[in-house]
Amino acid sequence: MPEPLAPRLRALAAALADVVRGAAGLDEYARYVAHHRRRHAGEPCPSRAEFFRNRQSARWHGVRRCC
Amino acid sequence: MQKLFGFVLAIVAAILVGGIALHRGESINALWIIAAAACIYTLGYRFYAAWISADVLAADPTRATPAERLDNGRDFVPTPRWVVFGHHFAAIAGPGPLIGPTLAAQFGYLPGTLWILIGSVLGGCVQDMVVLFCSTRRDGRTLGQMARDELGPFGGTAAILGTLSIMVILIAVLGLVVVNAMKHSPWATATVFATIPIAVLVGLYMRSLRPGRVAEASLLGVALLLGAVVLGGWVDHEPALRTYFDHPGTTLAWFVIGYGFVAAVLPVWLLLAPRDYLSTFLKLGTVVLLALAIVVLRPELKMPALTRFVDGSGPIFAGKLFPFVFITIACGAISGFHALVSSGTTPKLIATERDVRLVGYGSMVLESLVAIMAMIAAALLDPGVYFAINSPLAALGGAPDAAVATLTAWGFPVSVEQMHALAREVGEATLFARTGGAPSLAVGMASILSGVFGTGLLAVWYHFAIMFEAVFILTTLDAGTRVGRFMLQDALAHVWAPLGRTSWYPSVVLTSALVVAAWGYFLYVGVIDPYGGINILWPLFGIANQMLAGIALAVVTAILLKGSHARHAWITGIPLAWLAVVTTAAALEKLSSPNPKIGFLSGAADLAAKLAAGMLPPERLAAAPKLIFNQRLDALLTAFFLVVLWVVIADMLRLAWRRARGGRLPASPEAPYARSQLGEAGRA
Numbered sequence: 001m002p003e004p005l006a007p008r009l010r011a012l013a014a015a016l017a018d019v020v021r022g023a024a025g026l027d028e029y030a031r032y033v034a035h036h037r038r039r040h041a042g043e044p045c046p047s048r049a050e051f052f053r054n055r056q057s058a059r060w061h062g063v064r065r066c067c
Numbered sequence: 068m069q070k071l072f073g074f075v076l077a078i079v080a081a082i083l084v085g086g087i088a089l090h091r092g093e094s095i096n097a098l099w100i101i102a103a104a105a106c107i108y109t110l111g112y113r114f115y116a117a118w119i120s121a122d123v124l125a126a127d128p129t130r131a132t133p134a135e136r137l138d139n140g141r142d143f144v145p146t147p148r149w150v151v152f153g154h155h156f157a158a159i160a161g162p163g164p165l166i167g168p169t170l171a172a173q174f175g176y177l178p179g180t181l182w183i184l185i186g187s188v189l190g191g192c193v194q195d196m197v198v199l200f201c202s203t204r205r206d207g208r209t210l211g212q213m214a215r216d217e218l219g220p221f222g223g224t225a226a227i228l229g230t231l232s233i234m235v236i237l238i239a240v241l242g243l244v245v246v247n248a249m250k251h252s253p254w255a256t257a258t259v260f261a262t263i264p265i266a267v268l269v270g271l272y273m274r275s276l277r278p279g280r281v282a283e284a285s286l287l288g289v290a291l292l293l294g295a296v297v298l299g300g301w302v303d304h305e306p307a308l309r310t311y312f313d314h315p316g317t318t319l320a321w322f323v324i325g326y327g328f329v330a331a332v333l334p335v336w337l338l339l340a341p342r343d344y345l346s347t348f349l350k351l352g353t354v355v356l357l358a359l360a361i362v363v364l365r366p367e368l369k370m371p372a373l374t375r376f377v378d379g380s381g382p383i384f385a386g387k388l389f390p391f392v393f394i395t396i397a398c399g400a401i402s403g404f405h406a407l408v409s410s411g412t413t414p415k416l417i418a419t420e421r422d423v424r425l426v427g428y429g430s431m432v433l434e435s436l437v438a439i440m441a442m443i444a445a446a447l448l449d450p451g452v453y454f455a456i457n458s459p460l461a462a463l464g465g466a467p468d469a470a471v472a473t474l475t476a477w478g479f480p481v482s483v484e485q486m487h488a489l490a491r492e493v494g495e496a497t498l499f500a501r502t503g504g505a506p507s508l509a510v511g512m513a514s515i516l517s518g519v520f521g522t523g524l525l526a527v528w529y530h531f532a533i534m535f536e537a538v539f540i541l542t543t544l545d546a547g548t549r550v551g552r553f554m555l556q557d558a559l560a561h562v563w564a565p566l567g568r569t570s571w572y573p574s575v576v577l578t579s580a581l582v583v584a585a586w587g588y589f590l591y592v593g594v595i596d597p598y599g600g601i602n603i604l605w606p607l608f609g610i611a612n613q614m615l616a617g618i619a620l621a622v623v624t625a626i627l628l629k630g631s632h633a634r635h636a637w638i639t640g641i642p643l644a645w646l647a648v649v650t651t652a653a654a655l656e657k658l659s660s661p662n663p664k665i666g667f668l669s670g671a672a673d674l675a676a677k678l679a680a681g682m683l684p685p686e687r688l689a690a691a692p693k694l695i696f697n698q699r700l701d702a703l704l705t706a707f708f709l710v711v712l713w714v715v716i717a718d719m720l721r722l723a724w725r726r727a728r729g730g731r732l733p734a735s736p737e738a739p740y741a742r743s744q745l746g747e748a749g750r751a
Contacts, residue, residue, distance in 0.1 A: 014149075015149045016149075018147055018148075018149030018150045018152075018153060019149050019150070019152055019153035019156070019351075020153060020351060021150050021153060022146070022147075022149065022150030022151055022152060022153025022154040022155075022157070023153035023154060023156060023157035023347045023351060024153075024157070024281055024282070024285065024344055024347050024348065025154065025281065026281055026282055027150070028144075029279055031140070031144055031146070032140040032141065032144075035138065035139075035140030035144065036140060039138070039140070048278060048279040049278030049279055051279065052273070052274075052278050052279035053274070053278070053336070054141075055141065056335060056336050056340050057334075057335055057336070058141065058142065059340070060335045060339055060340055060343070060546065060549065
């Protein structure tokens with residue numbers, strides 16, 4: 001019995017959206033906020049701008065681009 | 068069921084590959100190749116990679132990964148698998164898989180295609196996946212650190228030296244590709260120049276105007292880049308403006324060198340980061356567009372399956388099919404460079420060891436598909452046109468008239484009028500001798516895309532393709548310069564500690580200048596070389612890249628030998644053996660071939676003899692001593708790569724020998740087992 005098509009297409013679209021997100025690092029901040037809530041509840045969370053500044057210099061520090 | 072599926076797929080793949088291989092005399096449709104590739108990738112991913120993951124690496128979904136154990140929300144973050152896939156693919160895919168196959172098409176489409184398919188499924192994908200896995204088990208240690216741990220201090224030093232030198236060669240050859248695309252082309256030059264202020268604008272937007280809004284800023288940037296392509300066309304039609312953008316190769320080389328230096332000392336957020344975002348979006352968009360266009364249009368390949376140049380007399384680069392096709396196509400089949408990304412950054416995002424197959428093997432499959440598309444784009448050009456664009460004029464007899472006569476005599480008919488008409492259509496003054504792959508790929512891409520969207524836009528598509536490659540290349544150029552600078556600072560810190568401080572400006576300026584001078588030298592000599600420089604630099608890059616892959620494979624083979632699955636160490640041992648054979652064969656030929664077109668030393672000797680005998684035309688006199696010195700330097704580098712590769716392999720063989728004689732090997736330092744607390748939801 002094959003799975004119905006609509007949910008599979010939806011899963012495919014979600015995966016593609018994830019790929020784009022990962023390639024550009026689009027939801028890094030949202031993930032950090034989730035992490036912060038989990039581990040450091042009660043402490044002030046860095047703003048989007050602060051987090052972005054911090055991450056940007058780290059992200060291009062090592063080998064991040066191939067031939 | 069699984070087995071039946073695999074069996075059917077294997078038969079289909081065999082029929083398709085057989086069909087491609089035996090299809091001689093008439094043209095073949097690109098769809099055959101795409102279909103064969105799809106079957107082979109599926110077989111590799113569903114069966115070989117699954118087996119390696121389960122039985123050789125023994126990926127354990129109950130084991131907590133470093134992303135979970137060391138989660139800090141920043142670099143160690145358990146991340147959904149498709150997001151890591153996107154991140155990893157963006158990091159491994161650069162301009163390499165677009166250029167190598169384009170050059171290797173001089174042998175015909177068959178050898179390159181087979182090597183891309185087989186090399187990736189059995190070699191490159193396996194390397195990326197196993198390195199990723201080993202690094203994940205070791206808290207994201209880098210290749211250099213793993214080499215030191217597994218093979219000893221020499222292995223570690225070799226990995227670092229290898230990385231530094233490959234970076235220098237890579238940047239030089241990529242710079243050369245951009246220079247050849249911009250040479251005396253106001254449209255291309257204006258468009259490529261415009262990408263710089265656009266990137267700065269996007270950087271300011273992300274930093275100050277709307278901090279952290281990456282998607283918004285990138286969309287704005289991509290729109291501006293498309294505008295820049297059109298703007299370049301307008302500049303080209305304004306006689307007063309176009310002279311400002313009409314430059315010879317040497318001027319453009321100095322521009323690229325100056326740009327590389329400035330970009331490396333500027334803060335990351337101003338230029339490098341925004342352009343990296345832009346190239347990521349451009350790359351994903353273009354790859355999807357090209358794949359769709361090939362499927363919709365189903366173009367016929369006009370290049371023969373094999374050309375006469377398998378005998379080594381090719382005009383684009385000299386050397387026989389074996390071993391040169393295997394080093395010309397590195398990225399797309401197997402690329403040592405990927406081992407640097409697979410260790411270090413990506414392992415810190417892996418949520419569960421089960422994802423390693425998708426991220427490591429899967430991303431490389433996609434990269435390999437990009438290489439296949441580049442091969443198709445080159446092979447659907449008229450062979451005569453393809454050779455006229457990619458061969459240096461000096462290799463074809465000097466002037467356009469002589470060049471078309473030579474090509475036609477070789478059986479690849481083309482005329483000067485045809486080349487002029489094509490150049491006019493794409494908005495260029497000439498397409499002759501645009502060595503390096505970018506313009507021929509652009510013509511190929513432009514003709515595919517204009518087939519879908521109408522031919523009126525051929526010139527715009529051509530310059531879009533040039534811009535797309537230039538954005539890629541410039542990103543690699545300054546990212547690579549920066550990495551080279553960090554490594555150099557690391558090394559110089561042993562000489563004088565303050566030099567190692569990455570934020571101390573005098574050290575930043577000094578080390579950046581040293582790295583830029585190193586690649587700038589090779590770039591400049593390439594530009595003044597009448598044979599275009601690509602024929603020298605690309606093989607050197609291929610040898611260096613395959614040497615790095617050899618180091619990576621030797622390290623992970625050593626790790627496999629030390630573990631409980633030593634009898635399966637052949638999964639990386641066989642690719643390693645093959646790379647050792649082709650890299651050694653190619654390096655020895657580059658060192659000792661008596662043919663001055665192939666051997667570096669005989670090339671230098673030949674030129675020196677001509678210079679001494681006064682046989683060189685006056686315009687070549689000034690460059691000759693530099694070219695002679697350069698070829699000798701290239702020979703030295705090749706010998707160095709060869710020695711490093713074999714010392715690392717010998718280190719690994721020492722372990723294998725001890726193991727085979729029943730000796731005990733020191734345990735490989737894995738992070739201890741901890742049970743994963745992430746539920747299925749956390750792994751998504």
